[in-house]
Amino acid sequence: MALSLKGKEADKGQGIQGMQGLMESGVQAMRSIQRGDVIEGVVMRVERDEVLVDIGTKSEGMVSSREMQSLGAEGTSCLKVGDQVLVYVLRPENEEGQVVLSLDRATGEKGWRLLQRYFDTGGTFQAEVTGFNRGGLLVDIEGVHGFIPSSQVVALRPETDGEEQAEARLAQRVGTQPQLKVIEINRNRNRVILSERAAFQDWRNQQKERLLTEIREGEIRKGKVTSICSFGAFVDLGGADGLIHVSELSWEHVTDPGKVLKVGDEVDVYVMKVDPESKKIGLSLRRAQPEPWDRIVDNYQVGQLVQATVTKLVAFGAFARIEGPVEGLIHISELADRHVAHPTEIFKEGDFVTVKIVRIDRERHRLALSLKQAQEEAGAPTHRDSEEIGAEHTNEGLD
Structure with a gap:
């Protein structure tokens, strides 16, 4: 019996101590809350003019309607019991013993914390x-x-x-x-x-890294022209720009890239080179199109006399275009039946001449032309001979 009474007294003592512990912990929790604290809570009750929030203290916190403007036109209707919310402590305790809270100020605090995290990362x-x-x-x-x-x-x-x-x-x-x-x-x-x-720019860098791992040389890709400069055009392939060098814009000679493309043009391009280290992509516009050289040359044959335009004079001869991008070389030994020191003795760039096709190299895309043989076959000169040029120089001197 004595043991039983002692046991009850012990249980009673433990109960009192437990209640005191809970009260002390509640008071301690209450004392730990200060104005300006931002803490998470759980919505316990939603009314038209206020919301009660459990923030782990002995009494619930109260958010008045004037501290919920950030909820917008919906007001408290967008909140329900059990929702987790972030609240700002305005007063640790009011006259009724409640903690006075604010959703609006907590929203701003949440924003600052979020922005700081974005800045740090x-x-x-x-x-x-x-x-x-x-x-x-x-x-x-x-x-x-x-x-x-x-x-x-x-x-x-x-x-x-x-x-x-x-x-x-x-x-x-x-x-x-x-x-x-x-x-x-x-x-x-x-x-x-x-x-x-x-x-x-961060997004572009991410897309470029992805594209550099996916793109392969020899592919045909769609892109959009983003800028044009003297040495070519840049094309956006979907996160990364590649360069079309001016020499790869057309099968014909191009001096002004702006005459071939303009910003905003959508084009198919051939991927010539991908350099993961320098993160550069070389593109070609002409290689993405049917090559006209073979198609044009199919209309010509060795031994044929054709009209051509002199496009460039060099020490070893002259280049002449017969059609589109197809050019051939008139070697200096094929200019005349006499010794010629330089092609300028015979003609100038832009002259129209009749030449004979003496060789077609389809594999290397080269034509060998002869002015001398064309003259012999035609029986009359179709170019400005050296005497005409000499006369021009003499007249220029007299002038």
Whole structure:
């Protein structure tokens, strides 16, 4: 019996100690909460003017309607019991013993934490453009206002666009959700600078790495011309640009790439070279098209007399075009039946002459032509002979 009483007394003592422990832990939890803390809680009750949230203290926290503006027009209807929410502690305890909380300020805190994490990791994210001014775009990130300078907006060139055109383009971006990157963050100054260009460049780099592992030399790929320069054209293959050198634009001689392509053209290109180390891709426009050389030469045969245009004079002879991109060489020994020191003694670039095809090398795409044999076969000269040129020089001297 004594043992039984002692046992009951022990149980009673343990119960009292347990209650004291719970009370002490609750008080301790209450004391640990301070104004400005941002903590997670669980929605316990939703009413029209307030929401009660369990944040692990002895009493529930209360969020009044004026601290829930960030919920928008839906208000408390978008919350339900059991939802997890982030809340900001306004007061550790009010007159009723409740913790006074704010959803709005917690939203801003969440935004700052999120932005800091993106800045630290270099990650990209989407955010809605809420407005604009002359300097750029305004965005909202979980209650934090960020700014995208005009210089960091894709497809906007402040240095070339007029003021009205720039503002019109900025206005069109309101409501869109561009991919962004944090390039500057200063919470003390409430300053967040974002860049669409940096995020776009990150995406381009990722696409380029992927493309370099997938693309193969010899493939035909579709692309879009992004820029044109004196030495060729750059084509976007879907995340990475390749270069078409001016010599690969056409089977015919090209001096101005702008006469063959323009920015925005969609083209099929032949992949000539892929260099993973330098991350460069060499392309050809002409090799993606049927080669005209064989087709044109099929219309000609050895021994035939043809009309040609002198395109280039060199020490060992002259090149002459007979049709399209097909050119042949008139060796200096085939210019006349006498010694010729230089082709300029016979004609100049641009002259039209009659020549004879003496050899066709289909494998190397070469033609051998003869002016001398054409004259012998025709029986009369069809070019400016040396006497005519000598006379011209004499007349020029007299003038």
